[in-house]
Amino acid sequence: DTGVSQDPRHKITKRGQNVTFRCDPISEHNRLYWYRQTLGQGPEFLTYFQNEAQLEKSRLLSDRFSAERPKGSFSTLEIQRTEQGDSAMYLCASSDFQGFNEQYFGPGTRLTVT
Amino acid sequence: AQKVTQAQTEISVVEKEDVTLDCVYETRDTTYYLFWYKQPPSGELVFLIRRNSFDEQNEISGRYSWNFQKSTSSFNFTITASQVVDSAVYFCALTPAYGGSQGNLIFGKGTKLSVKP
Numbered sequence: 001d002t003g004v005s006q007d008p009r010h011k012i013t014k015r016g017q018n019v020t021f022r023c024d025p026i027s028e029h030n031r032l033y034w035y036r037q038t039l040g041q042g043p044e045f046l047t048y049f050q051n052e053a054q055l056e057k058s059r060l061l062s063d064r065f066s067a068e069r070p071k072g073s074f075s076t077l078e079i080q081r082t083e084q085g086d087s088a089m090y091l092c093a094s095s096d097f098q099g100f101n102e103q104y105f106g107p108g109t110r111l112t113v114t
Numbered sequence: 115a116q117k118v119t120q121a122q123t124e125i126s127v128v129e130k131e132d133v134t135l136d137c138v139y140e141t142r143d144t145t146y147y148l149f150w151y152k153q154p155p156s157g158e159l160v161f162l163i164r165r166n167s168f169d170e171q172n173e174i175s176g177r178y179s180w181n182f183q184k185s186t187s188s189f190n191f192t193i194t195a196s197q198v199v200d201s202a203v204y205f206c207a208l209t210p211a212y213g214g215s216q217g218n219l220i221f222g223k224g225t226k227l228s229v230k231p
Contacts, residue, residue, distance in 0.1 A: 035219075042207070042221030042222050056215065100166070
């Protein structure tokens with residue numbers, strides 16, 4: 001299977017703990033996106049990478065959130081000092097160079113902060 | 115500001131009925147792209163269609179068809195002869211064609227479609 005993969009699929013953590021999620025995009029895709037989806041809502045853009053460069057961050061991405069894409073392949077999203085409001089599905093997507101091309105989404109990581 | 119509105123929160127139909135999902139968007143960009151994605155109960159978003167703002171031709175793909183009307187800023191999606199497997203949440207999304215936000219999809223809240231046998 002050469003689709004977008006995410007790990008873990010589910011994460012339960014206690015408030016105040018740090019968590020890290022991983023996304024492996026489709027191998028030939030230059031762009032990688034992170035979105036957050038809460039219950040009953042559409043996905044909301046968080047940040048994106050063009051190869052290893054992080055080109056845009058949403059205002060939703062507080063300073064507790066950090067994302068990296070070393071070597072332009074997989075990406076990690078870290079949330080420090082988690083809060084209950086961080087509970088959501090975190091989605092990763094990838095596309096080829098042209099940003100308006102279709103994005104292929106991974107299965108998501110569901111985060112529950114207790 | 116850019117915005118996508120899907121006014122229908124939930125729709126329930128009986129199998130073989132036709133159903134139309136509405137999407138209205140707002141943007142100041144002259145060139146942009148519109149998308150529809152399907153999110154089945156399994157959760158993974160599936161790409162259905164992309165349309166650029168210069169192409170107002172309607173598109174048909176099997177039982178699916180899309181009606182893009184720039185004059186009313188709408189991009190509606192019709193499923194003909196619906197099937198139980200069409201049950202999912204459907205999202206309409208928008209992105210500018212140029213600029214730093216190119217590719218950042220702005221999604222509507224989605225329409226949950228339930229097709230009953």
